[in-house]
Amino acid sequence: MTELIRAAVLNSAPGKLDIERLTLAAPAADEVRVRIAYAGLCHSDLHEMDGTFPTEVPILLGHEASGVVEEVGAHVLGIEPGDHVVTCLSVFCGRCRYCTAGRPTLCENRSALSQGPNPRRLVNTAGVSVRPTAGIGAFAEQCVVHQNALAVIPSSMPLAQASILGCAVTTGYGAVVHRAQVPPGATVAVIGTGGIGIAAIQAARVCGAASIIAVDVVDGKLARAAACGASATVNARVDDPVEVVRQLTGGGVDFAFEAVGNARTVAQSVAMLAPGGTATVVGMVPANPPIEVDGSDLIFTEKTLQGCFMGSNRFRTDIHSFVSMYEQNRLDLDGMISSTVAFEDINAGFAEMASGDGTRTLVAIGADA
Known part of the structure; x- marks a missing residue:
């Protein structure tokens, strides 16, 4: 009917x-x-x-x-x-x-x-x-x-x-846990602190990241990121995020997550990596303008740039985990x-x-x- x-x-x-x-x-x-x-x-x-x-x-x-x-x-x-x-x-x-x-x-x-x-x-x-x-x-x-x-x-x-749970949390959390597989002790930067970025920050915290740097242009969102687990914040409207992230970490992060969907911030996510680091694009990036990345930076420092769709999820089991973590006050x-x-x-x-x-x-x- x-x-x-x-x-x-x-x-x-x-x-x-x-x-x-x-x-x-x-x-x-x-x-x-x-x-x-x-x-x-x-x-x-x-x-x-x-x-x-x-x-x-x-x-x-x-x-x-x-x-x-x-x-x-x-x-x-x-x-x-x-x-x-x-x-x-x-x-x-x-x-x-x-x-x-x-x-x-x-x-x-x-x-x-x-x-x-x-x-x-x-x-x-x-x-x-x-x-x-x-x-x-x-x-x-x-x-x-x-x-x-x-x-x-x-x-x-x-x-x-x-x-x-079915998009914001699944996408941000899964990018950290499933796609990048961030290990304990790693250094992490998250560009963009909307719903997906905040989920990524919380995932990095649960994974035991040594430091988590949140990057945004809105102070209120950065404050929320700090409340959810970011150990440092950078207002990209005030400071050069690549420069500040590299200074805070002594040379760059092990993992960077782009949760904005912008060609310029994708390039920044690669630039703020330490040698051997991995940048994961989570945001929906339009076809134009194209993403421009220094090829020699990828080759000579063995950096990785990868995409991630919907947190590479197994959502029926992931969502049950999210519910359990929420009930245990481990996921805000x-x-x-x-x-x-x-x-x-x-x-x-x-x-x-x-x-x-x-x-x-x-x-x-x-x-x-």
Whole structure:
């Protein structure tokens, strides 16, 4: 049976979101219908809204969310109506060469699973299909997603804090633990202290890093980074971050994480490395301008520049670890949430994000879920 839901749709890009009514199809085989409680606002959504990344409209954005299962389709295993869940855009098939090798974020079938079997899963009042981003479309009262885009969480876990697990925490934490594999005693720099950067800082702290240097241009965000585990902070609007990081560490860090999505800060992440160090790009970097890195710096000092998609996660097991760490006060999720806005104020939430002041903004869609 179809459902009539409210959703925040991007109908033009650049543009703002329009709250309108959509028809949502019932879940097909392997799919689950979720009533959304909270959704996190991510910079990748903003980049589609402001035209930084081209997109086809109409599109229903939103991929980081928590909610309660309403209905399951045939062949769904381990997920039942009433379960509390979080979404993650790195849906996986579990059968391809990457999934079976333990690298599900590189799943060869992710696009097909995201698209789903029903091309008219979401339809607006004009009869036009609306594409759900990453096969999720979380800026809506309900969504229908593939079962492998969900992780079940304990009902005791607050849904507000849980909503940021599937992207911000998964991406930042996983970049440190899974992709870079930071060992105890290492020196670390994190450029960009939004939600993903703060998650990376906390991961470095849990890994036992000897020093963690946070780099940003907003003093308030740097203060939050210090509260979450950064041992030193650098305001890149005031000081040269490469110079300061090299001074603080006596020659550079072992690991640098770029969580801004900017070609210039990627180059800085490499420049602030010690010989043999590794820079990991976590932010969504546009194609233009291109990233420019000194090739001789890579060769003669054996530095490494690598990318990381969604924290190279194994999100169904990762998220359970995050919940446990939150319950043990080892992972600060409360401090990562800078504000919560009503569904009707979602554009104001994105305006706050664009200003650069917040860490992670939530939109309360069905907060009584």
